[in-house]
Every structure is written in C-alpha cells, then in structure tokens.
Amino acid sequence: MSGGTRARAGATRRLNADVGGSWEPRGVTDTTIPEATASAATQILRALVGRDDAVFHDGQLEAISAIVDERRRVLVVQRTGWGKSAVYFIASLMLRARGAGPTILISPLLALMRDQVEAASRAGVRAVSMSSANAHEWASIREQLAADEIDVLLVSPERLNNPEFRDTQLPELLARTGLVVVDEAHCISDWGHDFRPDYRRIASLISGLGTDIPVLATTATANERVVHDIEEQLGRSGILTIRGPLARASLRLGVLRLGNARERLAWLLQHLDELPGSGIIYTLTVAGAEDTSAALREAGIHAPAYTGKTDPDERERLEGALKRNEVKALVATSALGMGFDKPDLGFVVHLGAPSSPVAYYQQVGRAGRSSASADVLLLPGEEDRAIWEYFATVSMPDEERAQAVLGALGASPRSTVALESAVDLRRSRLELLLKVLDVDGAVRREQGGWVSTGQPWSYDGDRYSRIAAARSAEAQAMIDYERTEGCRMEFLQRQLDDSTAAPCGRCDNCAGIWFDATTDAAVQARAGAALDRVGADIAPRRQWPSGMASLGVDLKGRIPKEQQAAEGRVLARLSDLGWGGPLRELFAAAGPETTVTGPLLQACIRILSEWKWDARPQAVAFVPSRSRPRLSASLAEGIAEAGRLPLLGSLDLVRGGPAGQPGGNSAFRLSNVEGRFSAGSLEVPAGPVLLIDDFVDSGWTMTVCARELRLAGASAVLPLALAQKG
Template sequence: MTDATTDTRAAALTALRALVGRDDAEFHDGQFEAISALVDEHRRALVVQRTGWGKSAVYFVATLLLRRAGAGPTVLVSPLLALMRDQVAAAERAGVRAVSINSTNPHEWADVLARLDADEVDVLLVSPERLNNPSFREQQLPALVRRIGLLVVDEAHCISDWGHDFRPDYRRLRELIAQLPAGVPVLATTATANSRVVTDVAEQLGGADVLTIRGPLARASLRLGVLQLPNSPSRLAWLISHLDDLPGSGIIYTLTVAAAIDTARVLRERGHEVRAYTGQTDSDERTESEGMLKRNEVKALVATSALGMGFDKPDLGFVLHLGAPSSPVAYYQQVGRAGRATDSADVLLLPGVEDRDIWHYFATASMPDEDRAGRVLAALSDQPTSTAALEAMVDLRRTPLELLLKVLDVDGAVRRVQGGWVSTGEPWVYDAERYRRIAAERLAEQQHMLDYETTEMCRMEFLQRSLDDETAAPCGRCDNCAGTWYPTGIADDATRAAASALDRVGVPIEPRKMWPTGADRLGVPVKGRIAPGQQAAEGRALARLTDLGWGGALREVFAAGTPDAPVPPRLLDACVRVLADWGWAERPVAVVAMPSTSHPQLVDSLACGLAEIGRLPYVGALALRDGGPTGQPGGNSAYRLAGVWNRFDADALDVPSGPVLLVDDVADSRWTLTVAARELRIAGATDVLPFALALRG
C-alpha cells in the first residue's frame, strides 16, 4: 500500500465513522478498494454487493475526499424518490451537502442551480428521466458535465435490458459517460445482477478497464420459506391468522394494485394495522406510509413493486409475498429489504396459481413492438409534436406510447425537445433477434422462479446461484435446510373471514365526462365535455379481472380459448347481488344488451337473466351498423372512440322513457358503453346504468 493510499484510507475511515455514527466502524470487504479506485486512481468501477453492504457509503465517502481535493460535485443518478430522501438524510449526517432535482420539487430548481453555481453542493441527485428533460439537458447538464467530480449510477442493473427492471431512460447514461472529461471517476452500484447483466453494465461504463468488485450475496439474517396454498382465500386466511406471529414490522408484496388494496382492506377489517402502497397511491400518502413503517406504527405495508429499490429500514422484520415475482433476481432484490441490521428476519413466499398470467401480461406490455414503432416514426417530423397530440395520431395509450418513445429516443430515432418530440431522421431498424432473445430470457427466468418454489436445495443457495454468485452454499436456516419454521394451520374464523371478504361484489364503473383530445381528427365530430343529456350514469361491474376474489372466476370465463357459453349460475347470482346493493337514484325500467361479437351467448344470457330476476322487460340488444366496432383492446382513447362511433343502433328497440340497465361483458376503455349510452339517451332513455361482468385493470 502506497503512502497516498494509506492517507486515503485514514481519511476515508474517519468519514465512514461520521457517516454511520459509530467510532468503531470498519470497512466491509471491498468498500475501501472501491473508494481508492475512485479517489486515488480515478477509475470506473462496478460494485455488485448485497443490500445493506454499504454501497452508499462508498460514494459518499469518495465524494468527501474528492471534494477536499478540489473536485467538482458528484452527480448521483437514482431511480426512486424514496431512495433520494433517505440518502440525502444520510449524506447530511456525514457533512455532505446533497440536493435533488426531480419532478416533485420544480419550485426549488432555481435555488439548487444557484447553489451549484456557488459551489455549495457536494452531491446532486437526479432521476434518470431528468437526463432527457430538454431544459435540463440543454441548459444545465453541459455546465455540470464540465465541473463534475464523480458520476454515480445507483441501481445500475436498470441500464441493462437483460435485467429484471430495465428502464430505457438509464440507457442515456452511456451518452453522459461519453461526454465526461478525461479522468472523471464513475461508480455503478447494484445488489441484483447476474453475470450477463454485469457484463452489459461494464461495457456501458467503459469495457475492459472497469474494476468490478463483486461480493457474496448470502444474507445470514434471512430465514427463507415457501408455503404452497391452494388459492387466494386460503393465502389471505393464513395471513389473517399469522400476521401477528411475524417478527417486528415488514412488507407484504402483491403482484397487482387491486391485490394490494384488497388485502390491506381485509387485514384492516380484522384489526391489523396495515396500509396499501402502490404506484397509484398519492405521493404524500406514500411518504407518510414509509415513515409509519420506519417508526413501527404499522405492522406492514401491503405493497406492489412501487416499494422497492431504495427503501431503507435496516430493522425490517419480515418480507412476505402473496404471489411470486417473475424471476429469482427480482425476488432477491425485494427480500433484501429485510434483516439488514438484525440477527434474524423472516422471508416467506405464498405463490399463486395466477402468477404466470400476471407475469405474461407485464412482460408483453414492456416489450417494444415493430408495428407500433413504425406508426410513431411515421407520425413524427422535424417539428415538435406533443405526447398528447401524438397519442391522437397513433393507436397507443399514453403509458406504452411514452415507453416506446423512450426506447426510440435511446436508439437515436427520435428526440425530446421543447414542445414535444421530433424525428431525428436517423434510420431505425427493429432488432427482432435481440428482443426475441430477451423474451426467451424472461421465460427462462419465470421457469427459474417456479423451480425456486419447488426446489429441495437450500433456498438462499438457489437465489445466489441465480445471480451467478460463486460463493453459494447452504444457509442452514431456510425451510429446506432446517425444516418448516412457519405455521401452516389456518384458523376457522380466518377462513370464514377471508371467504366473506373475497366474496364481496361490485366495482364502480366511472362514467366518461369528456370526449378525448384528437377525436375530431379521426372523423368523430365531438370535442370537449359530453353533453349531460348524453352521458351514462355511474355503472357497476361484478369485479375487476385482477381482483383476488371474483377475479379468478372471471379470468376463467375470459381466458383465451374458452368457448362462449351462457353465464354460469354462480356468476349470475353474484351479479344479482351487485344490483341489489347498487343504491341507484331510480330503479331501471328495462334491460338492454350490448351486441357482443366475442361473447354473444354470455351477454344475452346475462341480460335475460337479470331482466327475469328483476322482473324487468328485456328490450333486446342494440343493433350493429357498418360491421360493428373496429377498435381493439389496448388502443388510446381517440382511436377506441373512433372504433365504436356510430356503430350502435337503438332505433329498432322500444326504448322506454326511464333509466335503462345496459349489460356488457367487459368494461375496458368505457368508450363502448359511453357511445351506446348516448344512443339510448337519444332514443328516449332518461338515464343509462352500465353493468359489466368484469372491469379490466
């Protein structure tokens, strides 16, 4: 060790002890090696270490030492705002002046930039999306690049489309790294990367000269287990019975928003202090929930993957999954939240039979499509087009459209500018072979997760080998190593409570109030607010397709390949219960059916059954004009409306003057019901009450 390295080690150890607040703190294996590579050698390094190892200590300590040597501020690219909050607080404890620029604090940007100009900022935290904000990219980033002292890419597995959590915005980091002045060190960190992802990330950092520091991923504090139960009610009943048996406070992960909300509701009704946490939860509420969990004011947060990277509660006592993530790598990343500063934490997986269907949905939703890309490129020119305007020009919803634009941007085919998006004119070729290989890798990961559920080998060893950890060895603690450690019995009252909770019926169908922007460009002569006299009323569906309770029965009815058939008596009885609980202002005077091309028997039998049981006249089904609806599921609002506009005819029906119950199979975009309700109201109905078996989403 050289004298310079010795000096660096002494200064780094002092900074580390200030950061963690302990005078006896020492470096973990690999920590100082990474710090020295950045500070003494100005190298590019990739650190792959388990959650809780101290990756943030590496870049905060390196920042302090580099700043003392006269270097400019560190730029830390981080994916989640929760991570930013925790890390800013940690930095302040060590005397690091850290600020963030993100979508939630635009009112602070001017002050942040002024502090940067005055050299009063040590660490600037930015989201990867910020790198493609035109104002930031063109006005602030160039000056920042000239002064940057260290670039840190946190959660670097997001760079790789081979990773379980690929984010297109992260691909822009290759461009940023290429712009850095010579000698600026770069650090990438992650806890979840197999060999393929490590190689991909290292190549984007600079290839052969990248120092990779990879440690063992075993977590001695974690006690892993898998409990196979037959269905959603039994999993929920187990949780009702045994949530209080789990140590401390923790996280209950679900695969869908609906499952998180339903589970939290049921547990609260049984006296458990829990809160739902999803990507749809208000940001202030999410912050409040994170604080309550950290202070042990709730037993658990029932969360989707929105609560993941960056959430820091070192004494988290348990992580439980209702349904399995789609890969062992993703699973390891989530369970790694637990037991970081405790001797023991419990990790239990309760897989579901519906897991594979949910995996398939999310996998296909995230992959670029050649035809869609072609439509987007054909619609763009060298003049800016806003995302909203583009949405009206191509048949894509906002979320997949934005994802596709990011992919095309990273590939150089489009560019985000002030006012929207432009085409660069650069040729773009759909890399079908690359996406085929990625899709095949996703399927292999899914099978690997299924293998984890049934393996007889040590579960921690299995996860380590999934991440290509060569130090993998039996843990001696999991259910395969030491025997079943979790209770398997379910209390009778819990079974009854779960069954009753999941037997609840009725989900509101919110009526459309505004016509979609751009519909007039597609030949639909409407814009603005839908006339009150032509609107539908709030409707009802039996359940969402993703619901824990009736969602399973509905998924069977609407599964691909299931033949059309009359509505099952059990579903009809449940629909009658929905109508009985509806609480409408005025009882309907007649029933009308939607003209279904995919489930005519199902819809007709449902409408007739409800009319007979409710002793209402069945007026019949709306007639189809011009071959019927042309829209397909998944398109955006303007195209969905254009696909059903003027396709339904109520003239042949004897529509009464009064409220009409309008029956359909699945409510998705709600434009079909909106247009049909308009026709019925023009034909004389004073109100239209939409009813569907299922609500998609």
C-alpha cells in the first residue's frame, strides 16, 4: 500500500508464544498507519527488546500511531505481558523526536516505578520518578526538567495532590507535556477491584489538557463496566479502545480445597520445592504472610514476608532477590502486585482467595510472562469471606463521619492529626475519607493541612449501594470459580468480559489434577506446631494523643513513666493463621456466660511460662466487661490458680464504665475510657500485677487501667489478653 501500512487483525509474528486470538478496536475510523511511523516505531521496538526480528503484537502499532499521529485518547486493555509499557515508551520517544515535551506517567506503586524506569533505560528513554522514596533527588529532577533532559516523568497519583507539586510544578509540566499516561487505569473506577480515590482526580487533570495532548490509559484487569467508566473519565469523543484476548496460555490453573490453615500450611511445607523456579505466595493479611514466612523459614525454606509494613528499602531488596532467584518465594500481601516484573516467575500460590476473580486474574498474571509454563494454585480458606467483607467497605465513605469532617473544616488548614480529635476515625480511614471528599470537590489539601472549599456535598448513597452489591456479586463469583467444574481460565476470561473466552486445555478441570494433594502426617504435625505458637507482643502506650483538651480530657504529652504499663502479651491476633481461627469463633459466639477453658486457657498459661519478665507478678487483676463479663474473669481465675497467685478481682467501673463503641481513633478511644475505671477497692501489692483483658483494640483501656493500678501502688503492670485486632 502506497503511503501507509494497513493494520490487520490477523496473526503476526510475536515476541513470545503466549498470545492468541484477535484484538477488538473500538472507535476506529482509519487504521492506516503512515510508513514513517511504522518504520520508526519498529526500529525503537527492536532496540527495546534487543532483537532485530521483533515485530509488534496486534494493537500495539495501532495504539502508537493513534497517539503520535492523531494525538488521540487511547485506552488499552491487554493481558499482563502483552507490552503496554512498550506502547508508551515508544510513543514518548517518537513524540520527543517531533519536538514534544516530556511524558507524564502516572503510576501507582514504587515497585512498578522502579521496573518502568529500568525498562525505559533499555529503550534509550530518559525516565525518572518523583516519589516519597527519592525526595532527596527532587531538586535535581526539577533542574533536569527545566533543561528538557527528561523524556518520561513518573509520578504517583498521590503526588498529584501534593500542594507544592500541584500548585507550582504541575501546571508548568502540563503546559508543555507531550503525552499523559495513566497506568493501571482500572484504579480510576470505583467499580474496579482496586479502586483508589487518588486516581479519581486524574479525570479533572485530563479534562484541563489541550486538545493536542494525547492521553493513554492502560490496564490488564477491566471488565466492560470498568472500561466504560474509564472511557467516560478520559472525556472527549473519539476515544480509541483496544481490547485483546486475556487468556494466558502459559498458566496452568488449579484449586485445592483443604480443611483448615494447618492443612494448607502443611501442603506448602511439603510441596513448595516441587513448584517450578521461584514465585509468589499470596496471603490476605499481614499476619498470614508473617506466619507463613516464619513456618517456611523454620523448615529451611527461604521465603521472606513482603507486606505493606515492609520498609521501602527492604521491599526493593526483596524484589531484587526474587528476580535473581535468590529466594524460593516471597510470601506477600497485595502490596506486591501491579507492575512487579519478573518474566520467568514460575508459580503463584494463594493461601486464601482474593475477593474477586478480576483481582485474582491480576495477581496470577505475574507468572509465566516469558515462559512456556507456570503453575497457579489456589488454596481457599474458611476465613476468606470475613476478610472480604471488611475490605469491601473500607474505601466507601460513611455519611455521618463525612459530615463531621466537613463540619470540622474551615478556611484555615487543619492537619489530619488535629482532625482526629473531631472525627472518630482511625488515621488510615480518615485519610481515605479526606481523599474521597477532595476528589468530590468538598475539601482541598493545602500547605499545613486540609480546608473546606465551601462547595455543597451530598452523600451518593444509591451509588455506594450499587458498588456494595457489585462487590458482593464479585465475592460470590470467586466462590463460583473455586467450585466450577468447567475451565478455570475460561471462567476468568468471562468475568473480564473477554469475547474470546474458550477452554484452555491445561487447568485441573480441563486436563486433570496436576498437583499432589496429599501431605504426610509428620509434615502436618510440623505445620501444627508452627501454628501453635503463642504470645504476640502488646506494645505499651507512651504518649497521650493530641487534641484531648477538645474532648474534655486534660491529658497531653508523654505518659509519666511511673504510670505506664510494661510490655504485654496477647495469645494471638484475630488474623493469625494459628490461634486466630479459634479466637474468631470464640468472639463471634461470645455472650455474658462465655468462659475461657481447655486449650485456650492452657495456651495462655504457656505464654506465662515463656514470658521473660524482670520480676514475677505478685497478683492478678482483670478489666471488667459489661458484654462478656465471664470471659476475662474466667481467664484471670484460671491464670491465678495455675500460677498460685492472689486474685485481686476486677477494677471498678466508674460512671457506668466505658462510653462509645470499640474501633475509631486514639483520641476518641481514650476519651471513652479515661476516668471510667478505678482500682480503689483492690488491695494492690507493691509489686508487679498481671492485668487480664479479653480483647485489645486501641490499647487505651489497658493503658488507663494500668495507670490506675500503678497509682494504687503496683510497681509494674503486665498486660495479658486473649486477642488483638489485626
């Protein structure tokens, strides 16, 4: 064809064998690609991958041409490993060659940014990131931008709302940018499995762009409803959407249903080394990751934990260790997800199922990107639903608390810490609510804190109800995936509205069970012993929360040392793999007459035998409870009898006892319990006292009761509780 290359939907020579089917362009008016574009793009592609025979996957060149030649807005929905990053790096270089300014790439995770910067350098793209991890480099980056020495600037969506960046740097960047890229664009949609409020403000940013600035949004995990939502937020008519087949021919899927956490851990201990290469073991909670990693370490298997609590430098080190196959696996929460790039990842195992098939597809997509085969196995847990229900509502605003935030804000900035004394929300949830209100235009982040914009805000209850219903349907679909007798890959494709869905011929339902489902009795015993560990630490409170005066409590600064509790112990966190299960059952059914006996009592006695205290306690006291009065009382009685210690009894309730409900932030929790307990009726010895409670949430009840015992003469107070939130 003279003057151009006609795009074809048929098969072409590809960079790897894990591609099939055809692509589905939407909004295409002319698929003729100029010869000069095709030639220049192919040359950059071959430099990027280091192969002189490399050609584009179906849809890649079409997306590049739409961006470079037509300056269009493009949405690419393609499976992991298809080459979405190649599209925006090649388009960036071509735009730069035509005199355009740098690309702004909005990327959600530090791990993803690191991989993208490395990939960019291989293509000759000068890419840098601005994030919390490299604040010391920001001044140098600003100088490079001013000198036009940067091709791609990677920023997080959170950084877009940093007051200094938003007000002083971003306007100048947007005025001369050549391309805006929104990576992992499903995060824009609150219908998506990984919605992030910070992403919603990207729609406002895009709406202010000039008509000649192209926009590219990419994702591997979006069903039709999420695609439509992203298209709407990209704005402007004539959006080109390119959807490809989502089947992963390299993945061998399977589900192994086992009875409990002990059996799942036993399977892992016995069969992990049989899985190919190195991989990822996903858990639903931080405690699950830490417990599993510890059990594997004791069995001589190097599989470190990687969670949201892992230090950023340590995360980078662990990612590198996995990429270099220096570990068998990382035991990770969803903190290790989008964008982590190890093309030869050999397996993904889930101990507990994600809350939707779409989220599951996203995580298993880490495996087998450049290899002919990779193993994917799901070991669902009986506790999965409870965990899903908690996370399903965490990003949805609460109307009452949202109005409380708006009522507490004015024209003068107020910090998040200061707001905690006005709104009964934990810090993480308060920050999330502020982001939602910010995106809705009701509040704005300024230097020094948050202000009200004065714009009216109304709670969209109907929308949030529909989202909650969608989350519930997704959870049921995950259960259906576990139980289906049909092809598992086809099931996942249909959940993503992939019209090319067809049986894979490889999964356990198509080709038969490919994994050994048995475990030896000795291994099960070892797993049971690993999960039978008792005694997590309770860190004592050392500082009163800020802003207590506004709640009518005259406490501030550091808690006097002579009034503090010592470091305590708790049998387990409710999310623990071992004792977490029995404790969840206990508290779910606990009533006024529920007592602690048998294995639970013996486990708590074991904690005492292992406790390395400075001085043995001389007596036992317990925290009174109106809802479960026999729980802590019976535990205190059993401990006192086993240790042959005097039982002082319970502290007295004053003014009716604690007010309010559990949960919320420190300021409100302290205000609910301060002045509500007294040790005045107890014969407190001038030595250490063991203080028993059934459940530790914020820790302020223990702190206040310990202070009362210290003021009554105890030289130390050693807290001990059955369970802790987490």
